Amino acid sequence: MTTRKRILFVDDEEMVLQGLRRMLRPLREEWDMEFVESGVKALELMAQQPFDVIIADMRMPGMNGAELLNEVMRRHPQTVRFILSGQAEKDLIMKCIGATHQYLAKPCEPDALKATVARTTSLDFNLTNERVRALVSRIDRLPSLPSLYLELNKVLADDQVSTDQIGNVIGKDIAMTGQVLKIVNSAFFGLRREITTPDEAASYLGADILKALVLVLSVFSQFDKTRVSGFSIEELWHHSMEVAAGARLLARCEKADNIVVNESFTAGILHQAGQLVLVSNFPDEYAAVLLRRKNEGLSDIAAERVIFGTTHIEVGGYLFGLWGLPVPIVEAIGLHHQPMLSPERRLGALTTVHVANALLTSGVNATAVDEAYLQEAGLLDRLPEWKSQLESSQSKIAA
Numbered sequence: 450m451t452t453r454k455r456i457l458f459v460d461d462e463e464m465v466l467q468g469l470r471r472m473l474r475p476l477r478e479e480w481d482m483e484f485v486e487s488g489v490k491a492l493e494l495m496a497q498q499p500f501d502v503i504i505a506d507m508r509m510p511g512m513n514g515a516e517l518l519n520e521v522m523r524r525h526p527q528t529v530r531f532i533l534s535g536q537a538e539k540d541l542i543m544k545c546i547g548a549t550h551q552y553l554a555k556p557c558e559p560d561a562l563k564a565t566v567a568r569t570t571s572l573d574f575n576l577t578n579e580r581v582r583a584l585v586s587r588i589d590r591l592p593s594l595p596s597l598y599l600e601l602n603k604v605l606a607d608d609q610v611s612t613d614q615i616g617n618v619i620g621k622d623i624a625m626t627g628q629v630l631k632i633v634n635s636a637f638f639g640l641r642r643e644i645t646t647p648d649e650a651a652s653y654l655g656a657d658i659l660k661a662l663v664l665v666l667s668v669f670s671q672f673d674k675t676r677v678s679g680f681s682i683e684e685l686w687h688h689s690m691e692v693a694a695g696a697r698l699l700a701r702c703e704k705a706d707n708i709v710v711n712e713s714f715t716a717g718i719l720h721q722a723g724q725l726v727l728v729s730n731f732p733d734e735y736a737a738v739l740l741r742r743k744n745e746g747l748s749d750i751a752a753e754r755v756i757f758g759t760t761h762i763e764v765g766g767y768l769f770g771l772w773g774l775p776v777p778i779v780e781a782i783g784l785h786h787q788p789m790l791s792p793e794r795r796l797g798a799l800t801t802v803h804v805a806n807a808l809l810t811s812g813v814n815a816t817a818v819d820e821a822y823l824q825e826a827g828l829l830d831r832l833p834e835w836k837s838q839l840e841s842s843q844s845k846i847a848a
């Protein structure tokens with residue numbers, strides 16, 4: 450049985466509300482929708498009855514969308530918060546980055562809106578998990594979404610963008626350029642010649658991969674001063690790259706479209722970043738996690754549950770959900786140990802990251818491939834092929 454989702458739309462322009470109402474009429478069976486024209490009215494209505502999702506316009510007189518969503522986050526943390534914004538509102542977007550789960554570009558298509566809402570509300574597992582929320586509220590170093598990433602997004606929104614232009618954006622950040630080139634030239638990418646400039650990197654790797662690298666390098670660099678004995682950031686980095694490359698290989702092996710290929714890589718590279726957040730914010734507690742791992746043979750997530758009541762997987766899903774990364778990526782990060790919790794049963798980043806992580810992790814953190822999930826997705830017979838593909842790519846990297 451499914452319960453009807455309650456969705457609240459807020460826009461100061463009557464015309465826009467009418468348009469939305471008309472456009473969304475076919476969804477009346479699935480959604481309970483309310484439409485109000487100001488933040489004040491929205492808060493009044495929310496005080497009377499709970500909503501699953503709020504979708505607010507960014508520019509409104511009086512209380513703007515950023516202010517509204519910040520207030521909603523405080524009063525109704527369970528409500529999933531979307532902002533509708535135009536391209537040129539970066540300054541405002543920065544103001545509600547922690548309060549917003551997703552950004553929807555204006556004008557928005559009904560199908561895209563419907564799909565995003567449907568998928569995000571199925572992400573309840575991490576967006577509304579009380580323990581994660583409680584933990585994250587204790588974090589004073591919650592990493593911020595790198596502005597370089599936002600800038601790249603802006604440049605890439607233009608279909609005509611050249612790799613030179615992408616290179617220029619990255620090139621402005623010297624430290625980032627150095628790190629990107631170091632990674633690009635590492636064995637993981639298996640390029641035949643050395644890449645020496647960011648625009649070369651863009652044309653070799655594709656813009657999406659480059660964007661993922663910028664994202665993960667920013668996350669890692671915000672934490673690289675952390676020292677917790679028994680925790681190796683190099684190991685984590687190595688594992689993340691390995692899973693990213695593996696997940697992408699599986700997507701390619703299934704001839705998945707480019708979006709899935711790139712999402713697999715991005716999610717793979719970020720799948721364990723929640724651990725960095727925990728390690729750097731709670732070094733003493735994390736030392737206790739590692740001690741349990743050593744003395745009791747617990748896996749990281751089992752020990753994290755004991756110490757924190759939640760895991761790096763949930764924290765990662767939560768963080769990247771807050772940052773508004775595409776839902777398939779957030780889902781792949783937040784559910785890579787429990788793919789069955791996803792409503793989807795088809796090949797996507799969740800599938801590739803789950804399988805690559807399971808096949809490429811050994812020791813106390815080893816997990817099994819969820820064969821029942823693959824069965825339901827009609828992919829179980831592909832598993833032997835995936836195993837052999839991953840094995841041969843591993844031996845290439847080692848060589």
Ligand SMILES: [Fe+2]
Nearest residue numbers: 720721806810
């Ligand atoms: Fe992993």
